[in-house]
Amino acid sequence: MFALLGTGAVVASAATGAPAPLRPAAAGSSTSTTTSTPAPSEAPPPARPVPTAATAASPLRTCSVADLAADPRLANFQAQVVNATTGEVLFDRGGDTPSRTASVLKVLTSAAALRVLGPDYRATTTVVAGSAPGSVVLVGGGDLTLSRTPSGEESVYAGAAHLDQLADQTIAAWQADPANPPLTSLILDSSLFGGPGWDPSWDRKELSDGYMPEITALQVDGDRDNPSRSTSARSGDPVGRAGAAFADELGGGVSVSRGTAPAGARQLASVQSQPVSTLIQQSLTVSDNALAEMLARLVAVKSGAGNTFESLQQSTVAGLAPYGLDTSGILIADGSGLSDDNAVPPSYLTRLFIKINAREGNLGVIFDGLPVAGGPSGSLSYSDRFTGENAVADGAVFAKTGWIDTGYTLSGIIHAADGTPLTFAVYALGDVSDNAKQALDTITAGFFRCGDNLSNT
Structure with missing residues (x-):
């Protein structure tokens, strides 16, 4: 009976999962102890990555000029618009591609002359x-x-x-x-x-x-x-x-x-x-080619680069270098912009005009010579510029005009409707006609209306 009862207890223990009782050790036998192995502990989860700094919020800009940029009168269109205070690019269409500038090149010639000759130099x-x-x-x-x-x-x-x-x-x-x-x-x-x-x-x-x-x-x-x-x-x-x-x-x-x-x-x-300061303003206001070539050649002579057209690449680029802007890709064939062989990216002009707007060094001389939309004189005062709805920007666009057979250009500074100072450069290149001027005025007036809300899409 004892044996049967013991067997039943073991069976019951196995069935219920309860531990079976230990048998008493026989006399004279040694006792052995069983050590259980602890379950392995789980590794702690990896720490979640934390950004070193919060991502700065950027404004959602909603003022679009996409339809104006698609105007067929602009032909091969390039442009860039920058907030002159923050340096942020607001609008860009091929802004880093060097292209012919027409008479907008006179701005570079003038900037080089101010550095190499100085504003008080007289021939x-x-x-x-x-x-x-x-x-x-x-x-x-x-x-x-x-x-x-x-x-x-x-x-x-x-x-x-x-x-x-x-x-x-x-x-x-x-x-x-x-x-x-x-x-x-x-x-x-x-x-x-x-x-x-x-x-x-x-x-x-x-x-x-x-x-x-x-x-x-x-x-x-x-x-x-x-x-x-x-x-x-x-x-x-x-x-x-x-x-x-x-x-x-x-x-x-x-x-x-x-x-x-x-x-x-x-x-x-x-x-x-x-003095050079006066010559620059006379050159820019009415886009005088002779004065621009005079300044460019005097820069070449004074800098020791030479005295021919071939020397202007070296002398003009060297004259621009002290402004601290990247001049790579710039090609200078003359001082006036009449040549198709000149090449300057819109992005260089927007950066240079930030300095002009701030009147760094002697660059205020250039600002003071820029034609003004609706102004009393100069190449933006003509009867075919900033007319109709574009007249909303009168008095707020200070820019150099450009025109050759293969392109129309405009670049300068806009005091936008919301008070934001903008710098801009717009090129209409290729198979263009005289009405490209009005298309450039229209998109520039669009930049004026948008201000810092200008969208790149």
């Missing part, structure tokens, strides 16, 4: 004694504004020096020395600028249409037929025109030839141009 035209008896040398100093109009009468370049002033000084200095023979010979020295005077990429019709002269260090009135008109046909020989006009001021009866001044020659007379 000087001189007369020195020649090596032969009775001869004087008229030495061009690169002043394309020197005027053949009578003193007291303004040419298209207000405040320009006059040939009659130079002639009066020359005659007085010559006659002051009793040993001098009669003045019989005039030599013209235009060697400060190297040839050719016409860039191969320019359309020759610009000369006859009155937009560009041959670039020589000696000429008068930008070689215009009419010194009082901004757009006036130019001659094929600006040095000869200047020489003939000066010979007349000397009283006539002198022979005219070309050469160079002897080293160390005695100076008889000199006159100076307006």
Whole structure:
């Protein structure tokens, strides 16, 4: 019975899962102890990643100009708009692609001139004694504004020096020395600028249409037929025109030839141009090509890069370097922007105009020369600019215009409707016509309306 009861207890224990009772050890036997192995503990879960800093919120901008950017009049459209206070790019269409700028390039030429020449630099035209008896040398100093109009009468370049002033000084200095023979010979020295005077990429019709002269260090009135008109046909020989006009001021009866001044020659007379600061503003306001080329060539000479068109890439880019902006990809073929071979990305212009808007260094000179939409003068005051609904931006767009046969451009500063200062550059390139100007005005007025709410989509 004891055996049966013990077996039943074991069975019951197994059935219920309860531990079976231990049997008493037999006399004289050793007792063994069973040690149970503890269950392995679980590894703690990995720590959840925590951002080092909270992600800054960005505004959801809802003001779109996408339909304006799709205007077919803009052809191959490139643009960039930047908040000038924060530096944030608000709108971009190919903004980093270097492309031809047309006359907007004058902004770069002006910025380089302010760095290399300085705002107070003046170009000087001189007369020195020649090596032969009775001869004087008229030495061009690169002043394309020197005027053949009578003193007291303004040419298209207000405040320009006059040939009659130079002639009066020359005659007085010559006659002051009793040993001098009669003045019989005039030599013209235009060697400060190297040839050719016409860039191969320019359309020759610009000369006859009155937009560009041959670039020589000696000429008068930008070689215009009419010194009082901004757009006036130019001659094929600006040095000869200047020489003939000066010979007349000397009283006539002198022979005219070309050469160079002897080293160390005695100076008889000199006159100076307006300062660079004035020349820049005159150039930008009406987009004067001759002045821009004058400044670019003087930058090249002063920097030691050379005195030809080929030297402008080196001298202009080097002149821009101190502004601290990336100039990679910029190509400079001339100073005026007339060449298709120039290339500047819109993004460079928006960054440069941030500095212009802040008047860094002497860059306020450029701001003060920019045409103003609806302004009293300049290339944005014309009757076909910022008209109709675009007139909403009158007085708030300060920008340089540009036009060549293969593109229209506009770049500058917008004081937007919401008070945000914007910098912008817009290019309409390729198969364009005159109505591209109105399309550029329209999208610029769109930027004005949107301000900091401008969307990139």
